[in-house]
Amino acid sequence: MNTEAAEPAPILCVVGARPNYMKMAPIIRAFAAHDPALRSLLVHTGQHYDSAMNDRLFADLDLPAPEVNLGVGSASHAVQTAEVMRRFEPVIDRYGARAVLVVGDVNSTLACALVAAKRQIPVIHVEAGLRSYDRRMPEEINRVLTDQLADVLYTTERSAHGNLAREGIDPARAVFVGNVMIDSLLASLPRAVSAEALLRDAGLDPQVLAAGYGVVTLHRPSNVDHPEVLGPLLEALRQIAHRLPLVLALHPRTRGNLERFGLLGRLDAPGMIVLPPQGYLEMLGLMSRAVMVLTDSGGIQEETTALGVPCLTLRENTERPITVEQGTNTLVGIDPQVLLAGVDDILRHGGKRGRVPELWDGRAAQRIAAHLARWLDHFERAR
Numbered sequence: 001m002n003t004e005a006a007e008p009a010p011i012l013c014v015v016g017a018r019p020n021y022m023k024m025a026p027i028i029r030a031f032a033a034h035d036p037a038l039r040s041l042l043v044h045t046g047q048h049y050d051s052a053m054n055d056r057l058f059a060d061l062d063l064p065a066p067e068v069n070l071g072v073g074s075a076s077h078a079v080q081t082a083e084v085m086r087r088f089e090p091v092i093d094r095y096g097a098r099a100v101l102v103v104g105d106v107n108s109t110l111a112c113a114l115v116a117a118k119r120q121i122p123v124i125h126v127e128a129g130l131r132s133y134d135r136r137m138p139e140e141i142n143r144v145l146t147d148q149l150a151d152v153l154y155t156t157e158r159s160a161h162g163n164l165a166r167e168g169i170d171p172a173r174a175v176f177v178g179n180v181m182i183d184s185l186l187a188s189l190p191r192a193v194s195a196e197a198l199l200r201d202a203g204l205d206p207q208v209l210a211a212g213y214g215v216v217t218l219h220r221p222s223n224v225d226h227p228e229v230l231g232p233l234l235e236a237l238r239q240i241a242h243r244l245p246l247v248l249a250l251h252p253r254t255r256g257n258l259e260r261f262g263l264l265g266r267l268d269a270p271g272m273i274v275l276p277p278q279g280y281l282e283m284l285g286l287m288s289r290a291v292m293v294l295t296d297s298g299g300i301q302e303e304t305t306a307l308g309v310p311c312l313t314l315r316e317n318t319e320r321p322i323t324v325e326q327g328t329n330t331l332v333g334i335d336p337q338v339l340l341a342g343v344d345d346i347l348r349h350g351g352k353r354g355r356v357p358e359l360w361d362g363r364a365a366q367r368i369a370a371h372l373a374r375w376l377d378h379f380e381r382a383r
Contacts, residue, residue: 009096011040011124011372012116015066016047016084016108018057019181019299022280023103023126025061026183026365034369041095045084045108046071060191060280061184068095077107077138084111089119097121098376102146103180105130105139105319110146117149122379124372126180128153129160132319136222139298143319152375154368156181156302157322157357177367178359181299182306185284186362192285195247202275212291213273214244214343215283219251220296223314227261229334233314234266236336237294240343241271246294247286249278292346294339301329306360310351312342327354 011031015024024042031038044066058065070087072080084107092100092115100116101124102109113123128147132140147153147164155161156179164174195213196206216237224230237246248267258264267274278286284303287293293304296314304311305327316333323329330352332342345351359367 008039009098011038012043012091012095012097012100012112013040014043014045014088014100014102014108014112016045016072017104017106018048020103020106020108021057021061021063022184022299023180025063026180026187027101027103027126027368028063030365030369033366034373036373038369038373039098040101041068042066043068043088043091043112044070045088045112046073047080047084047106047108056279060188062187072108081107081111084108085115088112088115092116092119092121099124099151099372101126103127105143105146107138107142110142113146113149122151122376123149124152124154125150126154126368127156129155129164129174130157130319131160131163132317134317140319151379152372154364154371156360156364157320159321175371176359177371178361178364179302179306179357180364180368181302182356182360183362183365184280185303185306188281188284189288191281192288193279193282194285195289198275198278198282198285199273204273208245208273209247212244213289214240214246215286215290215293215295216246216248217251217283217293217295217297217300218248218254218314220315221253223296223334224251224254224257227257227263230257230261231263231266232336233334233339234263236339238266238269238272239340240294241269243271243347244291244343245271245273247273247275247290249275249283249286251277292343292351294343301327302360304328305354306356308353308356310346310353312339312346314339322357323354326357328352329354 031040046069068091072083099122102113103126116123125146153174154177161174195209199206288307290309292310294312301320301323305323311329312332332338
């Protein structure tokens with residue numbers, strides 16, 4: 001008679017879009033390093049479908065290739081969410097699932113959480129409780145619904161617990177662990193590619209950055225899908241570039257809309273350095289030495305706060321208020337005059353330096369692994 005205990009089913013760890021990779025990489029490593037190791041299986045939904053960029057990011061983050069790739073690709077929110085659900089359930093049937101761990105707020109996060117919840121498999125949500133309170137953002141819908149489904153909610157900042165309590169979520173389900181994005185940043189910083197090397201590789205003179213530069217990322221649909229918003233923002237960037245060279249890593253969605261609206265030529269301006277989308281290590285190197293960063297990205301608000309680099313966020317709200325309250329972030333909205341005033345303040349006075357928030361110390365994933373191992377043992381004994 002075989003008395004050996006059966007190997008537990010894996011924790012299915014789901015990634016779907018680029019920001020998920022930075023959050024998942026340290027978690028996978030922490031699971032492997034835990035004693036005893038927590039068995040995991042990495043599932044890539046294929047929501048972000050640029051295979052070259054995906055491969056590059058996995059290498060940059062020292063993240064193992066996913067064992068499963070669902071290959072969903074781009075579609076409307078409804079179609080994409082439904083297709084992830086349809087393709088994810090057979091993965092559970094094939095491999096089993098001790099739990100399903102999802103990160104962030106993309107469509108894949110909600111879709112896989114829904115499948116797991118209906119299969120009565122524990123849902124673990126990393127980066128829970130963040131709220132912009134703007135239901136026009138698809139990510140906000142994903143955050144709210146995923147948190148309602150989750151059995152364990154790991155938070156990056158203490159204010160998230162108040163958000164969850166207001167939505168009727170049992171406080172015992174939420175655990176403050178810190179920010180796994182910062183785990184990746186601190187681990188990767190020694191390998192970051194310098195801005196000078198990046199420009200040399202692009203055939204450009206790195207001396208144009210010698211006296212300082214800014215970094216721009218712009219991709220959010222509310223900013224780039226409407227010419228009446230995008231056009232004035234571009235004009236403001238042109239004015240800023242006369243005072244400070246700007247490195248713009250041009251997102252494919254943004255480039256496509258610039259071409260569609262006949263605005264691409266406006267980037268051909270003195271001081272404007274336009275590059276294709278960059279890898280994680282390249283963006284990290286760019287941001288770490290920048291005078292300022294102008295962005296509409298959620299993750300970059302956190303990264304600039306960790307790096308101590310002033311950030312102007314081209315949005316009216318943020319789901320990461322700690323970056324404004326304690327960090328280096330300032331919301332400037334989409335009014336070009338407010339943006340220009342914010343840039344002027346940084347150039348004259350140096351901008352906000354802030355401080356690194358509590359538990360943004362590079363060990364959030366270790367805390368997740370330690371807590372989750374205990375929680376799963378207790379959950380399974382109680383069943």
